[in-house]
Amino acid sequence: MFHRSALARSLGLAEQLCTRPSITRIQASSSPLRNAAASFHQKSHAAQQATQTTTSSSISISSSAPPTPSTTPSTTTTASATQTTQQTKVPPPPQFTTPLKASESLLATLPHLAAQRPHFLTAHIHDRPYLITEGDSVRLPFLMAGVQPGDVLRLNRASVVGSREFSLKGAPFVDERLFECRVRVMGVDAEPLRVKEKTKRRNRHVQRVTSKHRYTLLRVMEVRVKGVEELKEEGVEVVKE
């Protein structure tokens, strides 16, 4: 009864994200899925080096659907162009030119935030804020292109990440390597038909204009703040103040 492809996709994503920071580690593993992912990583990496741009797309999509066209991702489009088959179409992992920099005070206080669950997060999609916690359902005020029900999206723009007593504010955004926020595409919803009556003066004729917009439904799967150990594993650079 489960959405099989979606399950497989999400599992593949989890594996891929687990091994995101280092490419060499993925190559060392022997699983065929990981090997496929590794080859794709190399490809995307090559494309990345060729284009030499930074990744700053607002949403990274992990699905069989093509990535959403946003303002900058020339890198994502080139990477998806190299990948044509439907089964192995995993989005390219985010590539960063510089390692994550964190001040000593941030690393000293981050454990307080990371340990205190549950977390909330103000995610920004198309520059609109959505205050979400785990398990919330979100009806976006637009129809997202290029996604199917069951797809998993990773939101990487957050202005505030917090818990009951602590919050981490970004200026304007928190670095996406400090937290994980994933949402699931649940489907598409429509609003009831709107009828707007348009009239002209001194005229009996009434024009009725109808519209019926469609909206994408999301479900928040995960809101998590990374701990200091995890950040150190991923290679955080400590900056002195």
Place this chain on the structure above:
Amino acid sequence: MPVQGVKAVTTARNGVGAFILQCKRLDFHYCDWAGSSRGMVAFLKHKLPAIAKENPQIEIRVSPRPHRHPVIKGQYINGREKAICVRNLEPEQIVNKVSLLKEASGEKLKRIKKPVSSINESVRGIWSPFHGEYKGI
């Protein structure tokens, strides 16, 4: 911290862990004789097998309904039904209607103004004038 009641048993939230498509069944009704079913019959012959193969999680039923317009009905997990009349439509238009039924949540269409709906407790709690330090005026 305020006094907390006994926690309720967890409620099922589709998509947080596993994901189940809300549309569980699609019924296709057609008429062999009537002209309004011409597009529907072509759709059933040429397009439906591929759609059925792509969506193994949806049960598909095809049944004749003589002397009536062709109809597609979607059954949803929440027990609701959505029916679309596809008289005189071309097969490509019917494909769009099928994808509409497939992706729909099955809920009644509502005008929603707040994008986020949550059943979680407030993360930061509710402000109380009797707790916390005295700030002065």
